[in-house]
Amino acid sequence: MNKLFSILVLSLLVLANGFVGTTSSFADGHEQTQMESAGKDKMGMDDEMMNKWMEYATPNENHKVLDALVGEWDYALKWWKAPGIKPEQSTGTSKIKWIMDGRFIKHKVEGTSMGMPFMGMPFKGMGITGYNNETNKYESVWIDNMGTGMVKGSGSYDAETKTLTEIGTFSCLGEGDKKYHAVIIYTNIDSFMYQWYMPGPDKKQYLAMVINYTRKK
CATH class of the missing domain: 2.40.128.20 (Calycin beta-barrel core domain)
Known part of the structure; x- marks a missing residue:
């Protein structure tokens, strides 16, 4: 339950604050957000869980299709x-x-x-x-x-x-x-x-x- 709560809180932070880093554009000029891992200790997540979450939340080559x-x-x-x-x-x-x-x-x-x-x-x-x-x-x-x-x-x-x-x-x-x-x-x-x-x-x-x-x- 604590892990699920941490994920939900992290999700809200991602949406509200963006964990915004540098951005790059697809062909139409939209911005693809690159999120940073700041604040992970406060969420009670280890590096492996944080990396999995960041990978899940980040657009990749499949989105460019x-x-x-x-x-x-x-x-x-x-x-x-x-x-x-x-x-x-x-x-x-x-x-x-x-x-x-x-x-x-x-x-x-x-x-x-x-x-x-x-x-x-x-x-x-x-x-x-x-x-x-x-x-x-x-x-x-x-x-x-x-x-x-x-x-x-x-x-x-x-x-x-x-x-x-x-x-x-x-x-x-x-x-x-x-x-x-x-x-x-x-x-x-x-x-x-x-x-x-x-x-x-x-x-x-x-x-x-x-x-x-x-x-x-």
């Missing part, structure tokens, strides 16, 4: 309600920026909703994505104004194929939680693609959504 997504984007979306039918289409804008000193990216979207009962209404969404140094997974959560549920997922990045793949769950009205998997394809510095797969009528996963992002000039 997300840097290519940062910026302002136009997007074009296609949505298939079921396999084999004509897709609905929509467009909008997206802003992605670093938050929490390079630990997470915040993704805000504005566009037009599709499908009943919200067809044509303004669509607003927000997502948070980061890399968890403890689980060694990319983790994300998504919310929007079309419902009160959260889409939650986790996954990994493949450097050879330049794809970030995640698996997660979302709430479907009247049907409970459903599983999905999604793929972010890093096309080039000025574009990327998001693919979303979900269960169809036969319970098999199908490609239900494709979003192409183009960087604003």
Whole structure:
């Protein structure tokens, strides 16, 4: 219990005071905080525990993978309600920026909703994505104004194929939680693609959504 209390107190100090040292920038100029170990004796931690905590709390090369997504984007979306039918289409804008000193990216979207009962209404969404140094997974959560549920997922990045793949769950009205998997394809510095797969009528996963992002000039 004492160790847990020490970790919680240290966490609050990190957030409030920063243990701020020197900083360096990712490509977009955000600041990546480098925390110092001042005050560890007061927390009752030995060097090993302090080092583990600092490693857990500090952004690293895995976080930099997300840097290519940062910026302002136009997007074009296609949505298939079921396999084999004509897709609905929509467009909008997206802003992605670093938050929490390079630990997470915040993704805000504005566009037009599709499908009943919200067809044509303004669509607003927000997502948070980061890399968890403890689980060694990319983790994300998504919310929007079309419902009160959260889409939650986790996954990994493949450097050879330049794809970030995640698996997660979302709430479907009247049907409970459903599983999905999604793929972010890093096309080039000025574009990327998001693919979303979900269960169809036969319970098999199908490609239900494709979003192409183009960087604003």
